[in-house]
Amino acid sequence: MLSALSMYLRFSRALKIAVLEDGFAQILGAAVFLVVLGTLVYSSSQDWSLVDGFYFAVATLTTSSIADPELVVSGAPVKMTSRSSAAIQARMA
16 A cells, blocks of 8 residues: 555656646647547447446557457357467458
8 A cells, every 4th residue: 555655646746747848738638539539439339338448448559458358259258279360360361
């Protein structure tokens, strides 16, 4: 808990300094716009909740997580192996 408080204090101080920099507001605004737009597009086009749309929007923009850890075909999960991955790639070519 103490480390979370310390991290929050450091982040808030850094944010106060960053706000004073030229162009920071535009970059922050663009980032927020992209996340909101991505959330709405994912949610509406895939019939997902806003939380799911937000997760995929952030995952897409940051590429820091596995966006689709399990492939589901006809209601049954499919394990991806190098052989099935190669077969899918061959069909797409």
